[in-house]
Amino acid sequence: MDIQRILSCQKPLELLQEWIMEAQQASQISEPTAMILASASPQGEVTTRTLLLKELGPEGLIFxxxxxxxxxxxxxxxxxxxxxxxxxxxFRQVRIQGTVQKLSRQKSETYWRSRDRESQLSQWVSRQSEPLEEGKSLDQLVQEARNQHEGREVPCPKHWGGYLLKPELMEFWVGRPHRLHDRVRFLRQDQNLWKSQQLYP
Ligand SMILES: Cc1cc2nc3c(=O)[nH]c(=O)nc-3n(C[C@H](O)[C@H](O)[C@H](O)COP(=O)(O)O)c2cc1C
Structure with a gap:
């Protein structure tokens, strides 16, 4: 993609949507919506993990x-x-910084209902990031949940839901030969106005 086209873009979230669509069309990419989320404690301990982007809208990115x-x-x-x-x-990357907020309960529950039952059951039993108690197995816990909810909907747990990340900074990077990579940084000026700048690679 021509760097002038990136630099003149007024809506970087739409450019991200375009790049994701191109990644979805590239047959070698098995998880085109996979992204790394970095978060940090107030003391500055940084952690990362992979998540799937589930929605991209004018406000930001939803997972x-x-x-x-x-x-x-x-x-x-x-x-x-x-x-x-x-x-x-x-040979492209996108870096995004911003603030995260929880989605409304209603939106999270709507998405929950669109998920397949087995995914709902595994979420229902998961105390994500906690150590699994000795002697317990995930298969056994899911079977218990299956029995418990037989013939009924699996409710969306209160501790499960969506987040919206509202970007303040977005950087688009395109790899070029001899390390002459294109880097364009967008800084949000106000709700709908972004300023773009080319960066040294
Ligand atoms: C391709 C891929 C997609 C993933 N998608 C999600 C996801 O959408 N939501 C989620 O909570 N964890 C997802 N995970 C698991 C996370 O990477 C992570 O292990 C989990 O969320 C716990 O992270 P934490 O202990 O840092 O909170 C995914 C992992 C991979 C490899």
Whole structure:
């Protein structure tokens, strides 16, 4: 992609959508919406993990997780977070920084109902990021949950739901030969106005 086109872009979230669609069309990329989320405790301990982007809209990026997990605890105390995409065959990366907020209960539950039952059951039993008690197995816990909810909907746990990351900074990177890579950083000026700048690679 021509760097002038990136630099003149007014809506970097739409450019990200375009890049994700191109990653989805690249047959070698098995998880085109996989992204790394970095979060940090108020003391500055940084942690990362892979998540799937579930929705991209004019406000930002939406993903779902367990609010009591390690990431959930960090995000509750410190909403500053970063997301990172890298699509190897395309030699492109996108870096995003912003603040995270929880989605409304209604939106989280709507998404929960769209998930398949087995995923709901595994979320229901998961105390994500906690040590599994000795002698317990996930298969056994899921079987117990299956029995418990037989013939009924699996309710969305209160500690499970979505997050919206609202970007303040987005950086698009395109690999070029001889390390002359294109880097364009977008800084949000106000709700709908972004300023772009080329960076040294
Ligand atoms: C490809 C991939 C996709 C994943 N998607 C999610 C996801 O959407 N939500 C989630 O909570 N965990 C997801 N995970 C698991 C997380 O990487 C992580 O192990 C889990 O959320 C616990 O993280 P934490 O202990 O840092 O909170 C995914 C892992 C991989 C490898």
């Amino acid at each position: 779902y997780s367990n609010y009591q997990s390690e990431k959930g605890r960090q995000l509750a105390e410190n909403p500053q977070a970063s997301l990172h995409f890298y699509w190897d065959p395309l």
